[in-house]
Amino acid sequence: MATGLLLADRGYEVKIVDMNDRPGGVARVYKTAGYTFDMGPTWYLMPEVFERYFNLLGSEVKKEYHLYDLDPSYRVFFSPDDVADITRDQQHNREVFAGFERDGGEKLKRYLSEAAKKYDIALNHFLYHDYLKFTDFLDPVIIGNGLRLNALAKLDTYVKKFFTSDKARKILEFNTVFLGSSPHKTPALYSLMGHVDLTQGIRFPEGGIGAFIEALYSNCLKRGVEFFFNTPVRKIVVEENKAHGVTTDKTFLFSDAVLATADYRHVETELLDEDIRNYPNFTWDKRVIGPGTLLVYLGIRKKLDKLAHHNFYFAQDWDHNFKEIFDEPAWPEDPSYYIGCPSRTDPSMAPEGCENVFILVPVSPYLEDTDEIRQSYSRKIIGHLEELIGTGIAGSIEVEKIYSHRDFKRHNNLFHGTALGLSHTLFQTAIFRPSHKNRRVPNLYYGGQYTQPGIGMPMALISSELVAQRIEQENPFF
Numbered sequence: 001m002a003t004g005l006l007l008a009d010r011g012y013e014v015k016i017v018d019m020n021d022r023p024g025g026v027a028r029v030y031k032t033a034g035y036t037f038d039m040g041p042t043w044y045l046m047p048e049v050f051e052r053y054f055n056l057l058g059s060e061v062k063k064e065y066h067l068y069d070l071d072p073s074y075r076v077f078f079s080p081d082d083v084a085d086i087t088r089d090q091q092h093n094r095e096v097f098a099g100f101e102r103d104g105g106e107k108l109k110r111y112l113s114e115a116a117k118k119y120d121i122a123l124n125h126f127l128y129h130d131y132l133k134f135t136d137f138l139d140p141v142i143i144g145n146g147l148r149l150n151a152l153a154k155l156d157t158y159v160k161k162f163f164t165s166d167k168a169r170k171i172l173e174f175n176t177v178f179l180g181s182s183p184h185k186t187p188a189l190y191s192l193m194g195h196v197d198l199t200q201g202i203r204f205p206e207g208g209i210g211a212f213i214e215a216l217y218s219n220c221l222k223r224g225v226e227f228f229f230n231t232p233v234r235k236i237v238v239e240e241n242k243a244h245g246v247t248t249d250k251t252f253l254f255s256d257a258v259l260a261t262a263d264y265r266h267v268e269t270e271l272l273d274e275d276i277r278n279y280p281n282f283t284w285d286k287r288v289i290g291p292g293t294l295l296v297y298l299g300i301r302k303k304l305d306k307l308a309h310h311n312f313y314f315a316q317d318w319d320h321n322f323k324e325i326f327d328e329p330a331w332p333e334d335p336s337y338y339i340g341c342p343s344r345t346d347p348s349m350a351p352e353g354c355e356n357v358f359i360l361v362p363v364s365p366y367l368e369d370t371d372e373i374r375q376s377y378s379r380k381i382i383g384h385l386e387e388l389i390g391t392g393i394a395g396s397i398e399v400e401k402i403y404s405h406r407d408f409k410r411h412n413n414l415f416h417g418t419a420l421g422l423s424h425t426l427f428q429t430a431i432f433r434p435s436h437k438n439r440r441v442p443n444l445y446y447g448g449q450y451t452q453p454g455i456g457m458p459m460a461l462i463s464s465e466l467v468a469q470r471i472e473q474e475n476p477f478f
Helices: 003-008 047-056 091-098 104-126 140-148 155-160 168-180 189-199 209-222 263-271 279-286 318-325 371-387 405-412 455-472
Strands: 015-017 029-032 034-036 067-069 075-081 082-086 203-205 227-228 234-237 242-248 253-254 256-261 292-300 310-313 336-342 355-363 397-403 442-448
Touching: 003 047, 003 155, 003 209, 029 209, 029 397, 034 209, 034 292, 034 355, 047 455, 075 168, 082 168, 091 104, 091 189, 104 140, 104 168, 104 189, 140 263, 155 168, 155 189, 168 189, 168 318, 203 209, 234 263, 234 310, 234 455, 256 263, 263 279, 292 371, 292 405, 310 371, 318 355, 355 371, 371 397, 442 455
Parallel strands: 015 227, 075 310, 256 442
Antiparallel strands: 029 034, 067 203, 075 082, 234 242, 242 253, 292 355, 292 397, 310 336, 336 355
């Protein structure tokens, strides 16, 4: 939608073909019994990326939806009796870290100063560049700044240069899971994420992330974009080295250019003939994919005052939990997990007196996923959450929906059911991520989280701008 909207705004006729019954892809919305659940992304980060995007359309974020400033930004449960809030107040955060270790506040100040520099370099020199070939990367400005990003070091090693406490380490490393990797494999340049959540703060659209999806969708409709829902694409039709459109179960849709934003591997291996793929099948087995997730959507008939909007529980054995996710696949014994409770901020997302709860447990996508296993494991997590906040939940559940890797396969064709796509390891970052352009079919393009710059809503918006520019340059509209 993001790319289609940019092109429609520039006068192109755009058709969007979607296998699901509503817009948004992984970021669809689920509504039932007065509850509104964001099914995918729940964090609104890097606000300047959203602002820039809507500016391209002659609009601005405040005209599209209202944003709450979250305070606290998030709450961390190390145990039922050991809880820390990260807020918009930098002095407060330094005091929290000072409680973790000697001089922790000053260490955090230095760490975030370096993170801010990395973020500025990345935003102004890396993220908005489309690297088609390796020589595009060999720019003196890029190389010089790249050295300052600690691209060759690992995040865990980098964090340990500043901090000795496990608690500080966990807060500064947890976001690597949402980059599809572990802190032992993620390049240290992603320490810039500390600037994103601890310095910039966290926001949230009124009505949920679905408000952003609705803004894209409504703007598409205003510009004449045509949507085909419940319409899986079966083939990208290529003849004489040119993409002519797509076939579905119902029809053939002609186009002058095709943009594929579904799972990259699915597009390559299922929708294209072998001789016109960017990557041979065997290369996908060598790729490092992000974790799967067990998602539990709960409608609770009571208020949960000990929860903030965003909450985390961090496993006692942090390193072992990462092994269970990335190295030795197993349903985690003591998992780290995220608890979202957006009704703490936005009462419209749950009936009066109730809470909307979203639980996300990162797990290996290679695990067996049966009804019995997912039900049993979700009971375990709910029970643990009850202990964590000292409040019963199970007896007050009126809505429960479980969603995991097999659902991501079925509803989004995601490789092994990974919720995130390709991990952000060193050799899956920037130029090493899959290309926006098919090398053999000049009017066939790719977008989404597999491509540059990577995972997450802000990155997908940047990707949409990059690929829209390329389509416009190579397929001028008259």
